[in-house]
Amino acid sequence: MKNCIIGQSGGPTCAINATLCGVIKGALNHNIPHIYGALNGIQGIIDDKIIALEETFSDIYMQRLLTQTPAAFLGSCRLKLSSYKENKEIYERIFSVFEKYNIGYFFYIGGNDSMDTVARLSEYANENKKDVKIIGVPKTIDNDLPETDHTPGFGSAAKYIATTVREIAYDSAVYNLKSVTIIEIMGRNAGWLTCASALAREPGNPSPHLIYLPERVFDCDDFLEKVKQEVAIYNNIVVCVSEGIKDKSGKYVCESVASGLKDAFGHTYLSGTSKVLEKLVREKLGYKARGIELNVCQRCASHIASKTDIDESLMAGEAAVNLAFLGQTGVMAAILRTGINPYKSEIFSCDVNKCAGKEKVVPDEFISADGCDITKKAIDYLSPLIMGECEIIYENGVPKYLSKNNI
Amino acid sequence: MKNCIIGQSGGPTCAINATLCGVIKGALNHNIPHIYGALNGIQGIIDDKIIALEETFSDIYMQRLLTQTPAAFLGSCRLKLSSYKENKEIYERIFSVFEKYNIGYFFYIGGNDSMDTVARLSEYANENKKDVKIIGVPKTIDNDLPETDHTPGFGSAAKYIATTVREIAYDSAVYNLKSVTIIEIMGRNAGWLTCASALAREPGNPSPHLIYLPERVFDCDDFLEKVKQEVAIYNNIVVCVSEGIKDKSGKYVCESVASGLKDAFGHTYLSGTSKVLEKLVREKLGYKARGIELNVCQRCASHIASKTDIDESLMAGEAAVNLAFLGQTGVMAAILRTGINPYKSEIFSCDVNKCAGKEKVVPDEFISADGCDITKKAIDYLSPLIMGECEIIYENGVPKYLSKNNI
Numbered sequence: 016m017k018n019c020i021i022g023q024s025g026g027p028t029c030a031i032n033a034t035l036c037g038v039i040k041g042a043l044n045h046n047i048p049h050i051y052g053a054l055n056g057i058q059g060i061i062d063d064k065i066i067a068l069e070e071t072f073s074d075i076y077m078q079r080l081l082t083q084t085p086a087a088f089l090g091s092c093r094l095k096l097s098s099y100k101e102n103k104e105i106y107e108r109i110f111s112v113f114e115k116y117n118i119g120y121f122f123y124i125g126g127n128d129s130m131d132t133v134a135r136l137s138e139y140a141n142e143n144k145k146d147v148k149i150i151g152v153p154k155t156i157d158n159d160l161p162e163t164d165h166t167p168g169f170g171s172a173a174k175y176i177a178t179t180v181r182e183i184a185y186d187s188a189v190y191n192l193k194s195v196t197i198i199e200i201m202g203r204n205a206g207w208l209t210c211a212s213a214l215a216r217e218p219g220n221p222s223p224h225l226i227y228l229p230e231r232v233f234d235c236d237d238f239l240e241k242v243k244q245e246v247a248i249y250n251n252i253v254v255c256v257s258e259g260i261k262d263k264s265g266k267y268v269c270e271s272v273a274s275g276l277k278d279a280f281g282h283t284y285l286s287g288t289s290k291v292l293e294k295l296v297r298e299k300l301g302y303k304a305r306g307i308e309l310n311v312c313q314r315c316a317s318h319i320a321s322k323t324d325i326d327e328s329l330m331a332g333e334a335a336v337n338l339a340f341l342g343q344t345g346v347m348a349a350i351l352r353t354g355i356n357p358y359k360s361e362i363f364s365c366d367v368n369k370c371a372g373k374e375k376v377v378p379d380e381f382i383s384a385d386g387c388d389i390t391k392k393a394i395d396y397l398s399p400l401i402m403g404e405c406e407i408i409y410e411n412g413v414p415k416y417l418s419k420n421n422i
Numbered sequence: 423m424k425n426c427i428i429g430q431s432g433g434p435t436c437a438i439n440a441t442l443c444g445v446i447k448g449a450l451n452h453n454i455p456h457i458y459g460a461l462n463g464i465q466g467i468i469d470d471k472i473i474a475l476e477e478t479f480s481d482i483y484m485q486r487l488l489t490q491t492p493a494a495f496l497g498s499c500r501l502k503l504s505s506y507k508e509n510k511e512i513y514e515r516i517f518s519v520f521e522k523y524n525i526g527y528f529f530y531i532g533g534n535d536s537m538d539t540v541a542r543l544s545e546y547a548n549e550n551k552k553d554v555k556i557i558g559v560p561k562t563i564d565n566d567l568p569e570t571d572h573t574p575g576f577g578s579a580a581k582y583i584a585t586t587v588r589e590i591a592y593d594s595a596v597y598n599l600k601s602v603t604i605i606e607i608m609g610r611n612a613g614w615l616t617c618a619s620a621l622a623r624e625p626g627n628p629s630p631h632l633i634y635l636p637e638r639v640f641d642c643d644d645f646l647e648k649v650k651q652e653v654a655i656y657n658n659i660v661v662c663v664s665e666g667i668k669d670k671s672g673k674y675v676c677e678s679v680a681s682g683l684k685d686a687f688g689h690t691y692l693s694g695t696s697k698v699l700e701k702l703v704r705e706k707l708g709y710k711a712r713g714i715e716l717n718v719c720q721r722c723a724s725h726i727a728s729k730t731d732i733d734e735s736l737m738a739g740e741a742a743v744n745l746a747f748l749g750q751t752g753v754m755a756a757i758l759r760t761g762i763n764p765y766k767s768e769i770f771s772c773d774v775n776k777c778a779g780k781e782k783v784v785p786d787e788f789i790s791a792d793g794c795d796i797t798k799k800a801i802d803y804l805s806p807l808i809m810g811e812c813e814i815i816y817e818n819g820v821p822k823y824l825s826k827n828n829i
Contacts, residue, residue: 027596055598086592093597177820178725185493185823186722189434190500191462214820219827310714315593318585319725321819401819412728412808413584413621416592420626 017119017146018049019336020065023154024056024125024132025093027086028168029175029317030328031124031154032417035089036082037332038122038152039072044333045340051116056092056125057132060112061105071422082325083407084416085317095128096135099142106139113147120148120339124332126155126166130347131371137345148339151347151367152331156314158207161375162365163349167331168314170324170400173211175316176200177401179309180215180255184222187305188251194303195242195296196253198223199289201313203259205376206230208313210389211397212255222253229259230377231386233268238292239299241387246302258288258308268292318414322403327360334362358399424526424553425456426743427472430561431463431532431539432500434493435575436582436724437735438531438561439824442496443489444739445529445559446479451740452747458523463499463532464539467519468512478829489732490814491823492724502535503542506549513546520554527555527746531739533562533573537754538778544752555746558754558774559738563721565614568782569772570756574738575721577731577807580618582723583607584808586716587622587662591629594712595658601710602649602703603660605630606696608720610666612783613637615720617796618804619662629660636666637784638793640675645699646706648794653709665695665715675699725821729810734767741769765806 021038023031035052042050050069053059066089071077081088099106113121123133133151140147153163156172180198187196200209206228215222224245227233233256245252260268269288289306296304327350335348349365352358381393408415428445430438442459449457457476460466473496478484488495506513520528530540540558547554560570563579587605594603607616613635620633631652634640640663652659667675676695696713703711734757742755756772759765788800815822 027593058598084592085589087596090598091596174819179719179723181820181823182492182722182724183718185491185825186434186718188825189494189498191465191497214818217817217820217822217828220825305718307717307719308715311590311593311712312586312714312719315589316586317589398818403819404814404816407811409811410624411621411805412581412810413588413624415624416588418592418595418627421624 016046016048018051018117019047019120019122020051020053020060020116020118021089021122022053022056022059022124023087023089023091024123024129025091025155026126026314027091028154028156028314029085029171029320030168030324032084032088033082033325033328034124034152034154034167034332036072036078037329038335039068040078040329041333041336043069043073045336049116052089055090056094057096057109058092058094059089060109063112065116077417077422080408080415080417082329083317083320083405083414085315088417096132099135099139109136110145110147118147120150120336122150122152122335124152124154126153126157127160127370127372127374130367133347134345134367134371137367140344148342148344150335150339150344152335153347153349156208157202157205159205159374159376161370161373162347164352164360165350165400167324167328169207170321172208172313173214173397174321174401175313175319176208176211176309177214178319180212180223180253183307184215184220184253187253192303193246194251195246197289197292197296197304197306198253198255199258199287199306199308200255201309202229202257204229204374206257207377209255209257210377210381210393211401213389213394214397214401221249223255224249224252225254225387226389227254227256227260227387228377228382229257229261230382232263233260234263235295239295242296243300256288256292260288317416318407320405321401322405323400325405331362338364358402423453423455425458425524426454426527426529427458427460427467427523427525428496428529429460429463429466429531430494430496430498431530431536432498432562433533433721434498435561435563435721436492436578436727437575437731439491439495440489440732440735441531441559441561441574441739443479443485444736445742446475447485448740448743450476450480452743456523459496462497463501464503464516465499465501466496467516470519472523484824487815487822487824489736490724490727490812490821492722495824495826503539506542506546516543517552517554525554527557529557529559529742531559531561533560533564534567534777534779534781537774540754541752541774541778544774547751555749555751557742557746557751559742560754560756563615564609564612566612566781566783568777568780569754571759571767572757572807574731574735576614577728578724579615579720580621580804581728581808582720582726583615583618583716584621585726587619587630587660590714591622591627591660594660599710600653601658602653604696604699604703604711604713605660605662606665606694606713606715607662608716609636609664611636611781613664614784616662616664617784617788617800618808620796620801621804621808628656630662631656631659632661632794633796634661634663634667634794635784635789636664636668637789639670640667641670642702646702649703650707663695663699667695724823725814727812728808729812730807732812738769745771765809
């Protein structure tokens, strides 16, 4: 019987190790003799940096720890394979390593670039009659993959954002003065995570008062006018913005507003979007202002992961192995929403070419007419994805996570 | 029987509402008829903006929600009372409001400035034969109050920092390249919270590799040299710095390094310490670098509050009422560490003048000889304070918090 190998690729999330665990569980269920992990994604295959996983992770407790660990247990990479025509050698190298380890199944967990790798490798395998099933499993906090209803990793990031925005809203309201708090959320081209900030709202507390996505052109004057209106009503307000908002000329807001700024080394200074808007509000409107960049915490705060997300990530990993054993290749284990109230989902097989290198942005029907809020339709789509809390194992007051250095 | 009034003051924390709940529970235990809350601290007394709390918070479920809510339920202020000699009117105003509400007990929850208010009001009461007991209850994430072993609010901020630094360390290690992540932690003059980052360490994972406190002079060249050494060993490293680190001339690092920088409006640009060091590392050493400011999340992330901290904060609130009923005034309900293994603590009464307006910094014995780490003694002091997780009530996937707008 053939062995399998698993790789993780692209930006870290809270759920990519849950998917890794799902693939391991699936492989154990199918009695695959050796379950290998490639260190740093496809690069680890090229460099023959490969570890065995079946022994350590046959243990249920280790599976639980792996599932709750953020980032990427196997390490990640950003390597994009060039086409088979351009660089035949790298494909031959990869498949010779597959042969060395008697690999019959390769599972690649990642975003749209990683799905491109899955597409290219399965095409190569087909054309060259290599009996290796190549299966993709989606992963990205950005939720920008087509075909899948949403991506593993997104729900946990969304839950972190909803929780943190609510906590910041409480924090920012304690003093009796006019203030504007601007929270910068990840997403260069797709505003999905910024949409999730709306889940912080509750009856009586409408924070965030304004939400700006990269799907709409950002206008500074209009922004200042809206801030003035909201402050007049609420005194303290919270504004959530995507890091990737651009003005009408297509320039990032952080570039256009701060342009001309030089740093101590004489280079153009590119401050974050929230800091640029903080200064704008302070200078133009005279309110107390604070810019907050949620930064990488959005993608690694596993202590507050969404149970729905972690469960689906495990499920997608297990399903990927089932698809391989059904003889499929060049497919991605995608999520289908099968129930609305109560929410239900299942995994389906989707041609990886439908999402390889493609990007799904927030649709018009999810964005309010004035461009600075989201619609009820968006809330209905987002709400189930942040439901449920995971039971986290702590040690000495800190969540216990797994790395190659501490197992 | 006389009534009581409670105020909250200074920066928000995760534990100040637990202390408020503790005072309410203590007041209910002593059958105080009316339990009032002053909105926005002492300012609410001056302005007669006062609400009744006894009805809402006789309910156990509401007590639980209040206890888990971050920020300051009653609102806060930064008002410092001038002396009785300078501004007699304000003291007369405060005590006339006390008289109007038949107040016999005033509990003020806050940091060293608030303890100054407690000292001044109790002195005034004594000199003018006013029968109002004035009791302080400590609160600050900064842990910079003397006399008390530590301050309510500190343990929860420390737990958030330890958890987040560990999560960021995992996140920053996924790519196989030299990188430096610089995490900026609150604390202008006292480095207590930055010390807590060391609790992120575990066997095999020494992040944070370097820790810089405001108690030591920061030297840029020495910093770059140390970063180089650590990167040579570990490839990816994490550095934790207090926002308030200063160079040998006494200038904040963010000012000294970025000096000369002008923003779009022609004003000197003061970027955060972490962003300044991020640029320094990138420009001088050529490594990938990322600055992360933990910002207000440090003081409002109630979803990951320390159970030890929340329990002690409740306990301090209840004890404050007991002290008032013992006839004490002008005192603070401080924490005494009474057991080491297992950790135990109790509340004692301390003369508020011993901490009013005073600041406790990290002692020399807690800082390593090379000035960029902490000692085992510091770890032993800090460890028990982050122990235990609170059972948080969630609603729709987000922690349920209480505000005046949603009760």
